Amino acid sequence: MNIGNLYIVATPIGNLSDITLRALETLKSVDIVAAEDTRHSRKLFNAHNIETALWAVHEHNEDAKSNALVEKLLSGKSVALISDAGTPLISDPGYRVVTRAREAGIQVYTIPGPCAAIAALSVSGLGTDRFLFVGFLAPKTSARQKQLQEFVDERATLIVYESPRRVLGLLADILEVMGADKVVCLAKELTKTYETVLSGPVDSLLEQVHANPDLQRGEFVVLISGVSKKQHDEQLVDGKTLAWVGMAQQHLPLKKACALVSEMTGVKKNLLYKAALKGKEPSGDS
Ligand code: SAM
DSSP states (O other), X not given: OOOOOEEEEOBOSSOTTOOOHHHHHHHHHSSEEEESOHHHHHHHHHHTTOOOXXXXXXXXXXXXXXXXXXXXXXXXXXXXXXXXXXXXXXXXXXXXXXXXXXXXXXXXXEEOOOOXXXXXXXHXXXXXXXXXEEEEOOSSHHHHHHHHHTTTTOOSEEEEEEOGGGHXXXXXXXXXXXXXXXXXXXXXXXXXXXXXXXXXXXXXXXXXXXXXXXXXXXXXXXXXXXXXXXXXXHHOOOHHHHHHHHHHTTTSOHHHHHHHHHHHXXXXXXXXXXXXXXXXXXXXXX
């Protein structure tokens, strides 16, 4: 008996017309559509007259359901996997289904389409030659600041997904960790009625969003500009500067020592801090 195919199908991120002809044909012709939230997907199905059976496969049952789906595929049924919006597996369920299907020798085909990260990047005006998708950052400020610290000298444009509840907090953390002049783009409600794309230095963006509650509602992609090669090179902490941090640290806690040396040299204090911590790590050399 022939085994079935698995199709990973991208669906709209807002505007229900943003669906490809191949996606519609696939969703209509497969035996089962595995969807994250079947009630949500029913709206898409109704809009496009799709009557295929829906199976719920979400974060909490993906482990069990992926085995059942692989059995169906092995028995000859064809399956399409969708998520609530955009491309499945991109900050969405589906990883286990795809991995298990591939392990079982099932053909996995992509039916590409919308993805909020790529849609936002394409209208942001920020660099597109290198970009780094990081999905959702930690919900709590201290953990989120630590994560942002890792990207202080990142050359690629960072793409972050964020919930409306935390968008002000995220902007405040970018300002704190990366500096007031870091250029950020806020892409809100893409493809929907209140689509808004704002960009500029994070301090003015934070002010704007703070002053306008409408800008704190909806779905957001936050893009953070990467540092240029020139900035990157200027930001490198040389041995002498690091030695000054070491000397200052004999009298001050590390953070204060970094702040002092930062004032003397103009090198950003978070870079000094990061370099000083790195200097303390045991070397991996044998
Ligand atoms: N798989 C989806 C994709 O391909 O983009 C992402 C799913 S993730 C659970 C949902 C997040 O994507 C939202 O919290 C928001 O950050 C972003 N997002 C989804 N739709 C969006 C839209 N229309 N405008 C802006 N951001 C959106």
